[in-house]
Amino acid sequence: xxAENLKLKLKIWRQKGPNSAGSFSKYEVAVSPDTSFLEMLxxxxxxxxxxxxxxxxxxxxxxxxxxxxxxxxxxxxxxxxVPLITTCQLHMRNFKNGDTIWIEPFRAKAFPVLKxxxxxxxxxxxxxxxGGFISINTGGVPDANEIAIPKDISSLAMDxxxxxxxxxxxxxxxxxxxxxxxSAKVSQYALLPQGQPERYERVQKMVKVxxxxxxxxxxxxxxxxxECPKGISVTNIARMNRDYMKAKIISKNVEV
Amino acid sequence: MGWLSQSLNSSIGKKFVMAVTGIxxxxxxxxxxxxxLSMYLGPETYTALVKSLDGIKPLIRVIELVLxxxxxxxxxxxxxxWLENKKARPGKYAxxxxxxxxxxxxxxxxxxxSIIFIFLVIHLNTMWYSFNxxxxxxxxxxxxxxxxxxxxxxxxxxFYIFAMIVLGFHLNHGFQSAFQTFGWNHKKYFPLIxxxxxxxxxxxxxxxxxxxxxxxxxxxxx
Ligand code: HEM
Ligand code: FES
Numbered sequence: 037x038x039a040e041n042l043k044l045k046l047k048i049w050r051q052k053g054p055n056s057a058g059s060f061s062k063y064e065v066a067v068s069p070d071t072s073f074l075e076m077l078x079x080x081x082x083x084x085x086x087x088x089x090x091x092x093x094x095x096x097x098x099x100x101x102x103x104x105x106x107x108x109x110x111x112x113x114x115x116x117x118v119p120l121i122t123t124c125q126l127h128m129r130n131f132k133n134g135d136t137i138w139i140e141p142f143r144a145k146a147f148p149v150l151k152x153x154x155x156x157x158x159x160x161x162x163x164x165x166x167g168g169f170i171s172i173n174t175g176g177v178p179d180a181n182e183i184a185i186p187k188d189i190s191s192l193a194m195d196x197x198x199x200x201x202x203x204x205x206x207x208x209x210x211x212x213x214x215x216x217x218x219s220a221k222v223s224q225y226a227l228l229p230q231g232q233p234e235r236y237e238r239v240q241k242m243v244k245v246x247x248x249x250x251x252x253x254x255x256x257x258x259x260x261x262x263e264c265p266k267g268i269s270v271t272n273i274a275r276m277n278r279d280y281m282k283a284k285i286i287s288k289n290v291e292v
Numbered sequence: 293m294g295w296l297s298q299s300l301n302s303s304i305g306k307k308f309v310m311a312v313t314g315i316x317x318x319x320x321x322x323x324x325x326x327x328x329l330s331m332y333l334g335p336e337t338y339t340a341l342v343k344s345l346d347g348i349k350p351l352i353r354v355i356e357l358v359l360x361x362x363x364x365x366x367x368x369x370x371x372x373x374w375l376e377n378k379k380a381r382p383g384k385y386a387x388x389x390x391x392x393x394x395x396x397x398x399x400x401x402x403x404x405x406s407i408i409f410i411f412l413v414i415h416l417n418t419m420w421y422s423f424n425x426x427x428x429x430x431x432x433x434x435x436x437x438x439x440x441x442x443x444x445x446x447x448x449x450x451f452y453i454f455a456m457i458v459l460g461f462h463l464n465h466g467f468q469s470a471f472q473t474f475g476w477n478h479k480k481y482f483p484l485i486x487x488x489x490x491x492x493x494x495x496x497x498x499x500x501x502x503x504x505x506x507x508x509x510x511x512x513x514x
Contacts, residue, residue: 047386060386109385109389111387111389112385112386112387112388112389112390112392113389113392113393114389138385138386138387140385140386143381143382143383143384143385144380144381145379145380145381145382146380208389208393209381210377210381210390210394210399211377211380211381212377212380212381213303213377213380215303243302243303243304244302246303247302247303250379250380251303251380252303252376252377252379252380252381253303253304253306253307253373253376253377254303254304254307255373255377255398255401255469256398256465256468256469256472256473257390257393257394257395257398257399258393258394258398259390259393259394262392262393262394263389263393270472270477271477271478271479273472273477274472274474274475274476274477275475276304276475277304277307277308277472277473277474277475278474278475279475280302280304281299281304281308281474281475284295284299284305290294290295291294291295
């Protein structure tokens, strides 16, 4: 079991607060290939604390790839080099002895750095609050499968709903566009019968707030899809473009 | 009409304008290329063809005006999007990961677009002006004018060829990108759209660039 420890050089972005200038600090660590990326940072933080230094701020919660809290840019790639996983699911065995690893926060105007590797992703919440829900009376528990939905359609909706809102799409995009996230949230309802009543109002409201938050526009580089830990497809963006333009043409509301 | 300008100035609206104008330019290029390739039919046929267009000059002027507007909207929105997108992403990453997650074509639309713009200005100033008001217009010897322009000026010809390769780069991303912008991305058809886009770009780049190549290397003068 006991594989050789990996000796790694880390260059980690340190930034005291939202308004201070940040820079990279160098650290050297020796870790087992079996540790996860975040455990490596935990160990490093332990040693920093023991030396009386301020630990590195980074976010995490579930540590099993479902909450979307973790999110670091590792060697230029959000969530690191392995496709379809989050930072917390990344293991050190994917690196080689002697490697230098650059660890940075997501960089986007709409995601200001709070401290070190932590960014403020309130922008996503504001978009969700603008329309990322359906309005129904809760009441009693409805029977399962009361409304028939074709399997392929429900699968598409589930694929879109797999988005954990981590923001890797924004981080990967050269324009810091939030289109993949927003389109996933729009699509998961647009595909299902329950989402129809508010379908065209929703897309307009969510895009409006998205634009207000200072995210960029999509240039269809598809970097978001390549880096998304949940494999959200850019066909969702196409669906949102379609719904948005259709909404602008058919909706009765002049102001949205 | 406040809703219309609000819609077209939203992030998706601006992209929609890019796609509509981009596709219009794509269609225009097909006509333009056919016209250029008719030079291979020989001086008499080409000159007769260009002359025959004199009869519909008023119509051509209207089309040119529309085309100019299309270009203006495409360029204006392209530059605006580029500036806004740069503002949305102020910091750069220490390691550039984009090589691993996107194509070169998709990342360089503003650069390729700008080179096409420079080309366009020179092109209008030489070919278009001369055909309509200048030397070629006066002598009616359109074929000879083009032949000499390329044959006597290697720098001009090489820049022309370079710009056409760059145009191919722009189109290779732009073609499929416009379909995605319209929302026409379906897994049954999209791979075909990408292939048609690649083929189209290749035909445009080679087709347009073949004219200066021909007059530089295979034209004996007259
Ligand atoms: C004949 C010439 C041209 C053709 C056929 C053409 C075609 C296209 C097409 C089809 C697109 C994709 C639209 C989309 O993503 O939905 C595009 C994008 C773009 N074009 Fe052009 N274009 C031409 C000239 C120019 C020029 C002169 C510029 C000058 C700056 C330019 C700048 C751009 C930019 C920046 C984009 C990316 C926009 C974005 O994705 O946000 N293009 N072009
Ligand atoms: S900590 Fe929850 S997804 Fe990584």
